[in-house]
Amino acid sequence: MTSYRNGGFFNAAYHDSETLEIDRSKTHHTNPYAGGERPDEHYSTGQTGGDAAVGRVPGWREESWRESIPMGLISTHSESPSWHHDLNHSTFQIPPDSQRDQSPHVRLSSKASGHMTMRWRGITMRRMSMFPNGDPANVAFTEDAIRNEMETEEQDLVKELVALSTRDRIRAIRDLPMSFDEKKHIRSHVLAFKSSKQSRQFTCFADCTETVSLSFRRCGSSMSSARQTLELWQGVMKEIGGKFGTSVLIYFVFLKWLLMFNIFSFLVNFGFITIPLLVYDPSPNIPPNVSFSGLEILSGAGYFHYTVMYYGGYSNETLHGLMEYNMQLAYFFTTAVYMVLCGIALIFSMASSFKKNYVLADPTSNSAWQLLCSWDFSITNERAVRQRKNNLRVQLKESLSEKAQRELLTLTEELKHFGVYLGSWLLSTGLAIGCGASIYYLCQYQQQLLPADAADWSLLQEAETLLVPFVVSLVNLVVPLFYSLFNKFERYSSQRRQIYALVVRNVFLKISILAVLCYYWMNVVAKKFSCWESVVGEALYRLVIVDFLFLMLGSFFGEFLSNVIGTRLLPRLGVPEFDVARNVLELIYAQTLAWIGIYFSPLLPAIQILKFFLLFYVKKVSLVQNCQPPRRSGRAAQMQTIFIALLFFPFFVGALSMFAYTAWSLTPSEQCGPFRGLNNAFSVVGVWIDDLEEIPGSQWAVWIYENVIRSEIFYFFISLIIIVIIFIFWQVTQGRKQLIGLLRQRIVNEGKDKSFLLDKLQNLQKSQPDKKSKQKNQKKHSKRRPDDHSSSGQSNSNAMVQALLARQQLEQEDERCSSDGVPVPSDISTSSALMQAMLARQRADDQDEDKHSSSSSAFTQAVQARQRAEGRERDEHYSTGFSESPINTSSAFTQAMQARQRAEEDGADDAHDLPSSVSSVMMQVVQARERAEKEDRPPWAPAPPQNSAPAGSSALIQAMLARQQAQNEYDDGY
């Protein structure tokens, strides 16, 4: 409170202003002060739970309390019965009049006893700042008003919550930014309200739905708890997050997520394809001359060639066990459905991630707030915290110097940069294409050496097949290192662009390699080898295995060696950081291999699970042993979105189209596999539909197949509708963007209006004649020093008070017009408020003038009386004794009230007679004050000064309030 008395004279009011609320319509938007203070003193003083109601009103809107406060000052204490019920504190049960009469001394002690909630104190602090000279007696009114307001707000909230469905209600209560006790209280209120309501309108149906929804909720929560129990690597994740922060953690989260994909895929494939086959025919169909040599584990050929590992190991028969099981259909639909499910899962996670992390994000990055807000609360390691603090400091300094250095590049420098970019992009693209081409020729060369039938491969030939995966993995390991080297030469303006450039180049490399391999498999392998699907499956198996070995090597060389070099040999390089982007891209590549292989080798996900599982531990150990936390806090959330998007777009879509091409266009091998003898794998469906036609009752399936699946018109319409929907949504987004721009502009404008008006007022005050302002300044100080009272001081402060009141009124005007939802701040009302303010000031100054010239008005008399009283008070300054004067001050108060009443009448009568009525009101008020001061005089003599000074100013405040009321009345009449 004191801090605002001095410096925040005008600012305080400014802080109160709420025209800048971004979202006014939101009901549970809370006042920062409201939430900021703890109302829970109630509990600690041993009250019953019921009275905790008073303090907690979460959803109150500030404009409403602001408006209601002047009303609350004069309105009766309470209208709701529950109010009294809730309030069984002795202090609050005092009728408003006597409460007002209490001396500040008592008020303070009641505050200290914890009856007044902190929240109110916070608000009254705000209100007090409107009256820099005001005394705490004023607090009593505002408190009442605020409590009233809060009470009704709470009731509104409870009503709102009752109207919601159970599920929404739980969520809404949970989302309230309040403490646990408050939420509990609201909940109990809502439930009580609800049950009282329900007992009246009880129906069986409602009861049933309630029970069902309850059981669903129970089920849901127990499911989520079960999931939590099964959560893999939770401790490890926490440790990594605690040491390295969120940005490194996303690698491991991503790894786990991919592992889940593979586990699902394995379960599906194993359950629907492999188990039925094994149940039907447990022994693999292996020629007698083939035995397990050990090389299979690396090459995947040889013995494995004949097992259920690959496409070739599956039969095309309909299995006759307990029921008929069509192997062809099972194989086709399992793979197809898995791919579709993967696609849906990816699209959903990508969309939600985009929504959360990208759409709202500000493109202008690297700003100070972003650095400050990205402090990782999950970091628990002391050393990591220190390091992070250092990094943050460096980054903050960089962002400062960056801001200063921007736009300093000359044309030649820019050209040079452009040249470097162009060169490195050309080089990296050329490198990727070159790698792709060389791998293609290597494959060509190798397939010429191999016999067409895999059964004829010798052990040496089998070992030679490892050459291609070896080269591919080597390229994948080495070329990215070159790319990082390029990155050192290019100077990107932001780190994000640098990372994006790196990612794009790596993606391009991996795509070109995979595309070349796929092309080779589709066009060369499919034509040459008998049972070519198994050969492709083996090739993929080798790629997966060798890639795993290289990932291990990569973490050995990439992290362990550079750690050794950094710590022992070249200390200036320092301990390496974990390169999240590169590592995640490796994961994406590995997963793409698994997806491509799902058709050719149904059990490849099992290998993939093993690989990811081991990789997790290898990477974790390597990370903890070799790496340091990242120097820059990257934008982890956005990177994650990008990785998911990358996984979906070139990689998953590529794998899906590869699968689709294989199933629709390529002829399956004649000798092996489930689709032998068919033109393509998809014709399985046609055969099945033909069979279905003979079964009665399944005509609808045939009809759907003929008229939906196979008709171009259907797809044409579907695409048309989707395009139309996309267009509509696009238009909606455009409209929203415009709206956002307009709203933002409005916020800025209102802020400007406000500061303009405040400036104007301030200037008005300053622009008074020098003499007066000098006096005024003097008085302003003297007000705070009770030993320096003088008559002019009083009158001046009175003038000031009037100005203040006018200003408050102006603010109310402002508030009102904005809360009414008027799109443009109404100039008329604000300027009228301004006029009021100026008028009030002028009148105050006139009074001043009067006093100086004639010194015969009632006002001066009052002032003199006051002066006398205070003179006496000064004499008695050191007298002791603690006695409050409730009766006298209360009578003073009633005088003021009467004066106000009269003023109101006057205001009502002469609403059009502006100057006379106002001045008469003024007179009334002044007289009232005079009387009040006379009344005050006798008890002041024995009273200690601490009480008397505020009590006197309390009378002043009464007068001020009366005046304000008069003005309000006048406004209404106007």
Next chain:
Amino acid sequence: MGTTASQLGKDLLSEYQELTFLTKQEILLAHKRFAELLTKDEKDLPNTRLPMERILTLPELKSNPFRRRICLVFSTSQHKDGSLTFEDFLDLLSAFSDSATMEIKSHYAFRIFDFDDDGTLDYGDLERLVNCLTGETDDTRLTDEEMRQLISNILEESDIDKDGTVNLSEFQHVISRSPDFVSSFKIVL
């Protein structure tokens, strides 16, 4: 309040589940961790308040630069000493949990950053915030000039109404544009 050894009534548990963002496991774990911090006598008392010093021995909070502010913000103690009851503790974990909404998180972040509890982030608050994040000692702090520059940048960026302070809605606006916030404003037991 059943703060006695690891027993939480079923009703209480479901109430906790309904009012916080925590799952059953998390609540039970929180209860266990909280009970570990209690002394023998305190375990028998219902609704015990743990003093801030003992809360801060938790490894999850021990090295957090905002640890004291966190305790003060979530404490419902009338003495403003940062002591926490079990429900306060749950409240803390709920706000820092994965599933808490951005609104909740930004609300509490604002209060944590509002060092003087006056409802706005003014120059002093921002200065202390930056000092908290860069380290308090003289050699790690930013110089006065840098600090001034930084804070003026911050205000320029976020102070939409140009009043020299950042209020809650402005803060939430800033937060909504920095997606990393939600993932990093997280404490897991």
